Amino acid sequence: MSPAILISDLTFSWPDGEPVFDGLDLVLGTGRTALIGTNGSGKSTLLRLVAGALTPARGTVRVEGTLGYLPQDLTLDAGRPVDDVLGIAATRRALAAVERGDADPVHYTTIGDDWDVDDRARETLDRFGLGHVGLDRPVGALSGGEAVLLGLAGQLLRRPGVLVLDEPTNNLDRAARERLYATVAAWSGVLLLVSHDRELLDLADQVAELHDGGLRLFGGSFSEYEHALAVEQEAAQRAVRAAESDVRRQKRELADAHVTLARRVRFGQKKWDTKREPKAIMNQRKREAQVSAGKYRGLHEDRLASALDRLTSAEDAVRDDATIRVDLPATAVPALRRVAVVRDAVLRNGARIDLDVYGPERIALLGANGSGKTTLLSALAGRLPAERGEVDVAVPVRLLPQRLDVLDDDLSIVANVHRLAPEAGDNAIRARLARFLFRGARAQRPVGSLSGGERFRATLAALMLAEPAPQLLLLDEPTNNLDLASTRQLGEALAAYQGALVVASHDLGFLHTLGITRWLRLDGALSESDPPAA
Incomplete structure (x- = not known):
């Protein structure tokens, strides 16, 4: 076959x-x-x-x-x-x-x-x-x-x-x-x-x-x-607008129907009070009026219910891509404040590094596999010392590693954030996690059960919500586990981050969304680079 x-x-x-x-x-x-x-x-x-x-x-x-x-x-x-x-x-x-x-x-x-x-x-x-x-x-x-x-x-x-x-x-x-x-x-x-x-x-x-x-x-x-998909969603948005307009119209017609019925009731009561016709005929007319009113009111209520159903169906066809929000003022770094310095450093792979990082600049770190990008980020985070030379970071720093091994798989997302922010209350943590799209019961899920993208979001949330808040954020290939919508959301979220940012990535399209202020290439030594084409 x-x-x-x-x-x-x-x-x-x-x-x-x-x-x-x-x-x-x-x-x-x-x-x-x-x-x-x-x-x-x-x-x-x-x-x-x-x-x-x-x-x-x-x-x-x-x-x-x-x-x-x-x-x-x-x-x-x-x-x-x-x-x-x-x-x-x-x-x-x-x-x-x-x-x-x-x-x-x-x-x-x-x-x-x-x-x-x-x-x-x-x-x-x-x-x-x-x-x-x-x-x-x-x-x-x-x-x-x-x-x-x-x-x-x-x-x-x-x-x-x-x-x-x-x-x-x-x-x-x-x-x-x-x-x-x-x-x-x-x-x-x-x-x-x-x-x-x-x-x-x-x-x-x-x-x-x-x-x-x-x-x-x-x-x-x-x-x-x-x-x-864009054509489909544009049509879906038009259908929602048309359905909303129909619902408003049906509500107006139902309200008009109630006014008309109220007038009929007043007119019928007036005839009853004057008793211009025999009682049997009056009772018959009253019963017929009630049946007619019920049908009239039911007709408009059914039309409104149908319009609401069409609106619900139209809204279901429109996609709602939730957005990660990073709006933590404690991460802000004054302009031109030096947050990190690397002098005469030699990395494990032999690369020689001299680097000054100022707030709140955004640095893209480029280089081939094995050039030492991950090693440099680990040195800045204090995880892996340089073979020799000086590496000094003057502000709270957090590293988001490629392997996303920051969190405990057996603990919930909430519990993991508690580990990094022990003084924060449960309600405060849950409110902050909602910014990273973990709401309600989802925040209680064990980290080991999360998908790659969810784990990334949980790790980013834990690092950003840690105390003290990071004023230097190091990201190592952050888009590896993200779908395209999440990559866009991350770019939008980091646009609101107010600290210094160093990102190692081969995803040029993503880097160009971050407002990079300095492009550096690592190839035996660190050097300034022109912005590559996306």
């Missing part, structure tokens, strides 16, 4: 009973499909179900063809050799045994038709800029971005007909992203990917959107999907 992903009546809930999917159907054949949706909508969960890492409560998930799966949270044992991660270690051992003259049939079974496995591995590694990586080398020596590319290379060596990628551009520098784009553009099988990278999403042949528990397919790239 041709490679395909076949999903029928898929139902899945978390152990706490919270539903994720109920009766989901999807068929994907040859082509590139971008799976999108807000954080928490179930994107990564669906990919894990396709990969067999989770079991549905009801329904079926079937993959026709060999499956390659690259998870978002790829973790590799630092001591594992590269060939083991690539999945070719056993084949290489069998080849080495045969070359030594060992004719055990087990070796030939292990090798199969893969006699050129070393050449294929080297060719695949070269394609991803990893030609310098030895097959016997431990993966602990690789950077985060190199580890992601290595994981992808391992999946491609399996010759999959179906490839599933979850945020594959995380931790990748620009050159590595270009290699990934080329691989995706040339893919001829079934590809299902989740990403916040617009350039990658625009390589898709169709977009599958998870929204309100359902799934819709749009033909075309992500940009074409955005255009179609």
Whole structure:
């Protein structure tokens, strides 16, 4: 059969009973499909179900063809050799045994038709800029971005007909992203990917959107999907305005109906009082008037109820993207106050750093994978001392790391914030968490149950609400776990942050939304850089 992903009546809930999917159907054949949706909508969960890492409560998930799966949270044992991660270690051992003259049939079974496995591995590694990586080398020596590319290379060596990628551009520098784009553009099988990278999403042949528990397919790239959605939402807004106008009209007509009925009652009572007709006729007229009035009033009430129903339906079609709000005055730093200084410092990777940070400037930190961006941020945060030199920070500082390992998975969001702000009252913390879209019972959810984007928001909330409030905020690849709507929301939120900001990111589009005042590039040493094109 041709490679395909076949999903029928898929139902899945978390152990706490919270539903994720109920009766989901999807068929994907040859082509590139971008799976999108807000954080928490179930994107990564669906990919894990396709990969067999989770079991549905009801329904079926079937993959026709060999499956390659690259998870978002790829973790590799630092001591594992590269060939083991690539999945070719056993084949290489069998080849080495045969070359030594060992004719055990087990070796030939292990090798199969893969006699050129070393050449294929080297060719695949070269394609991803990893030609310098030895097959016997431990993966602990690789950077985060190199580890992601290595994981992808391992999946491609399996010759999959179906490839599933979850945020594959995380931790990748620009050159590595270009290699990934080329691989995706040339893919001829079934590809299902989740990403916040617009350039990658625009390589898709169709977009599958998870929204309100359902799934819709749009033909075309992500940009074409955005255009179609904008047209749809514009029509939905017009429908709301028309429905609101109709409701106002029906309310006026109902009020007019009440006035008309009141006049009829007064007129009928006046005739009754004057008794110009026999009593039996008067009673009959009164009963007929009451029936007629009831029908008249009911007609207008039904029209109003129908108008309200149409308004509700129209409003349901309009999307309401909630916005993160960061408006904490305690984070403000006076202009030109020096908040951090790095002098004659040498980082662990040998990079030499001289840097002054003033409030409330916004610094973008650029550089290839392995250039030392994360190490520099860790040094500024006091987590990792420089090999030598001076690193001095004069204000409260907080670091939002790539791995989002700041919070305790077993504690609720509220309890985690309490750890960083022990003097704050529960009501005050809940009110502040609402700014980060954690309201009511959602603030009590354990951190371990959150999606990648929700965990990011919870971590950002905990750091921003910590006491004392951070006047120097360090962000290390902050958009890695965010969908596109959340990335936009974060940019808007940070626009209101009044402290000094240092951001390491390969997401140029995001950086350009922050009002960056200084661009720095780390490449052996730190130097000023011109703003790159978005």
